[in-house]
Amino acid sequence: MSALLSVNNVSKRFRGLVAVDRLNFQVNQGDVFAVIGPNGAGKTTLFNMIAGVFSPDGGTIALADQRINGLSPDQICRRGVGRTFQIVRPFPALSVEGNVIVAALLHRHLVADARAHAGEVLRQLDLYDKRAQRASGLTLPDRKRLELARALATDPKLLLLDEVMAGLRPTETDRMVAILKQLNRSRGLTILLIEHVMRAVMALAGRVLVMHHGAAIAEGAPDEVVRDRAVIDSYLGAETVV
Amino acid sequence: MIGRLVADVPRRAALALSVFFLVLLVVPWFANDYLLTVLILIFYFAYTGQAWNIMMGFVGQLSLGHAIYIGLGGYTAAVLFSYFGISPWLGSFAAMLLAVLCGAIIGFLAFRFRVAGVYFAILTIAFAEFARIGFDHFTYVGGSAGFFLPVSNYSQSDLWTLRGKPIMFYYLSLGMTVAAVILCHLMIGSRIGYFWQAIREDEEAARAVGIDTFRYKLLAVVISAAMTSLAGVFFAFYYNNLFPEEVFSINRSIELILAPIFGGLGTLFGPILGAFLLTGLAETLTAAWAALGVDVPGAKQVFYGICLLLVITVLPDGVWPWLYRRLGLAGRPE
Numbered sequence: 001m002s003a004l005l006s007v008n009n010v011s012k013r014f015r016g017l018v019a020v021d022r023l024n025f026q027v028n029q030g031d032v033f034a035v036i037g038p039n040g041a042g043k044t045t046l047f048n049m050i051a052g053v054f055s056p057d058g059g060t061i062a063l064a065d066q067r068i069n070g071l072s073p074d075q076i077c078r079r080g081v082g083r084t085f086q087i088v089r090p091f092p093a094l095s096v097e098g099n100v101i102v103a104a105l106l107h108r109h110l111v112a113d114a115r116a117h118a119g120e121v122l123r124q125l126d127l128y129d130k131r132a133q134r135a136s137g138l139t140l141p142d143r144k145r146l147e148l149a150r151a152l153a154t155d156p157k158l159l160l161l162d163e164v165m166a167g168l169r170p171t172e173t174d175r176m177v178a179i180l181k182q183l184n185r186s187r188g189l190t191i192l193l194i195e196h197v198m199r200a201v202m203a204l205a206g207r208v209l210v211m212h213h214g215a216a217i218a219e220g221a222p223d224e225v226v227r228d229r230a231v232i233d234s235y236l237g238a239e240t241v242v
Numbered sequence: 243m244i245g246r247l248v249a250d251v252p253r254r255a256a257l258a259l260s261v262f263f264l265v266l267l268v269v270p271w272f273a274n275d276y277l278l279t280v281l282i283l284i285f286y287f288a289y290t291g292q293a294w295n296i297m298m299g300f301v302g303q304l305s306l307g308h309a310i311y312i313g314l315g316g317y318t319a320a321v322l323f324s325y326f327g328i329s330p331w332l333g334s335f336a337a338m339l340l341a342v343l344c345g346a347i348i349g350f351l352a353f354r355f356r357v358a359g360v361y362f363a364i365l366t367i368a369f370a371e372f373a374r375i376g377f378d379h380f381t382y383v384g385g386s387a388g389f390f391l392p393v394s395n396y397s398q399s400d401l402w403t404l405r406g407k408p409i410m411f412y413y414l415s416l417g418m419t420v421a422a423v424i425l426c427h428l429m430i431g432s433r434i435g436y437f438w439q440a441i442r443e444d445e446e447a448a449r450a451v452g453i454d455t456f457r458y459k460l461l462a463v464v465i466s467a468a469m470t471s472l473a474g475v476f477f478a479f480y481y482n483n484l485f486p487e488e489v490f491s492i493n494r495s496i497e498l499i500l501a502p503i504f505g506g507l508g509t510l511f512g513p514i515l516g517a518f519l520l521t522g523l524a525e526t527l528t529a530a531w532a533a534l535g536v537d538v539p540g541a542k543q544v545f546y547g548i549c550l551l552l553v554i555t556v557l558p559d560g561v562w563p564w565l566y567r568r569l570g571l572a573g574r575p576e
Contacts, residue, residue, distance in 0.1 A: 051450070073446075073450055074452050074454050077451060077452035078452045082451075083450050085447065089444050089446065090444075090447070091439065091440050091443035092443055093439070093442075093443055094439060094443060098436070098439070102436045102439070102440040102448070102453075103451040105433045105436055110433075111431065111436070114433075114436075150451060154451055
């Protein structure tokens with residue numbers, strides 16, 4: 001199977017600090033791929049390079065065999081990469097529906113078509129009843145789902161999720177996991193997620209990459225990775241091993 | 243097109259609007275020339291407020307130099323008419339072209355180099371000041387001595403050359419305001435309008451959903467500039483004189499942002515309501531002082547200052563959104 005996303009030898013330095021160090025991995029079509037690691041491991045930097053916020057200092061990033069590094073965030077989104085923000089960024093004065101319509105308009109020219117598509121996405125994410133509310137008035141779990149709804153409405157081939165579980169209660173986490181699983185199964189949506197909540201990673205991911213000090217220290221199936229000595233030492237700690 | 247225009251306007255509001263519009267249509271039969279000039283001023287501010295609101299209210303880009311478009315529009319059409327006998331209707335196209343070019347340059351420089359917020363506002367002031375000083379020394383159009391359009395006593399109004407009585411300018415300004423409201427209504431409900439609002443709310447998030455923010459911000463500047471230049475054409479033919487010190491001054495730029503701020507940024511009726519309230523009240527005040535026989539220089543400016551202070555502290559969203567809620571209308575004020 002060909003890789004949808006391939007990250008080849010990618011590096012990023014901030015002055016003296018090497019945030020990401022010659023990283024290599026591939027995400028196949030239809031995969032759920034998780035990137036985990038301690039704070040400061042370079043996960044968000046990696047994420048921002050894929051999303052086009054930063055340009056890598058070295059290496060290449062390719063989406064379906066086309067180079068995307070160096071493109072701007074909006075160009076990358078138009079190529080089919082949808083993203084969420086770790087700290088949610090809704091358009092506060094717009095309605096919930098308005099937020100999603102904006103995203104749906106990317107590949108639709110009529111507002112009526114975009115509204116119909118936004119309605120479908122909002123129904124999927126249990127936000128349809130709140131569509132007329134202002135986004136600024138939503139609770140955190142709702143905002144997290146709105147963030148996801150907005151990314152989905154751009155019709156992405158690859159969905160990038162930056163800690164969508166952070167700040168959610170366990171029941172909310174399970175709800176989010178169920179939604180993501182459904183998206184992955186029903187439409188074969190490829191998902192790359194950065195996550196600290198291991199409960200969600202174990203339930204969702206088919207493959208896991210563990211980063212530490214900007215480099216990959218392990219990659220594999222979730223249950224293999226959590227038994228890896230280096231991973232336990234640097235990130236998980238002995239007691240979390242199931 | 244028409245369907246989209248009225249589709250989401252509630253019936254009561256449509257009725258109120260129609261009545262209001264009819265009253266404005268018949269006003270000249272009952273009003274004297276003084277009242278007409280006040281109304282013309284109100285429409286001038288409602289129109290320019292609408293144009294400025296596209297940038298500030300829709301896309302969140304603060305321009306404090308819109309006088310540049312007023313001045314460029316006015317001078318272009320006035321020169322074409324006085325020197326070459328070209329009708330202001332045709333001159334308007336040249337005026338818009340020049341304003342679009344100027345707006346594109348300002349927008350390109352600002353957005354290409356990520357000049358935002360206060361710095362963007364300062365850049366717009368700087369361009370207006372360049373123009374003011376430039377035109378002061380531009381002797382072909384009179385330099386600092388000013389440029390005058392030919393005036394004679396007209397027994398009849400000539401719409402083609404815009405030479406005539408206040409009543410003609412009244413209908414012209416009314417028409418321009420209505421056209422601006424319709425255009426803004428169509429834009430804000432369209433794809434462009436959604437993208438603009440997204441950029442206003444959070445530019446980085448807007449980029450993340452695939453919006454080319456540079457392009458859409460530039461589009462807003464260019465449309466706003468073109469619309470404002472038409473107000474400049476109107477200004478030139480209504481007052482028949484242009485002085486760089488006056489037409490490009492920061493006062494021109496500031497006075498046209500008062501109505502939308504007072505009435506409600508980002509709304510369609512905010513600039514109109516703001517223009518009616520501010521200009522109407524200020525003129526009443528002036529008339530009252532004249533009747534009392536006292537002369538208070540600068541009273542109008544103090545009045546504007548107090549009004550703005552009150553609105554910013556008590557009703558930061560502007561008068562129209564507040565009124566909208568008080569009227570018990572549902573949804574978002576437009």
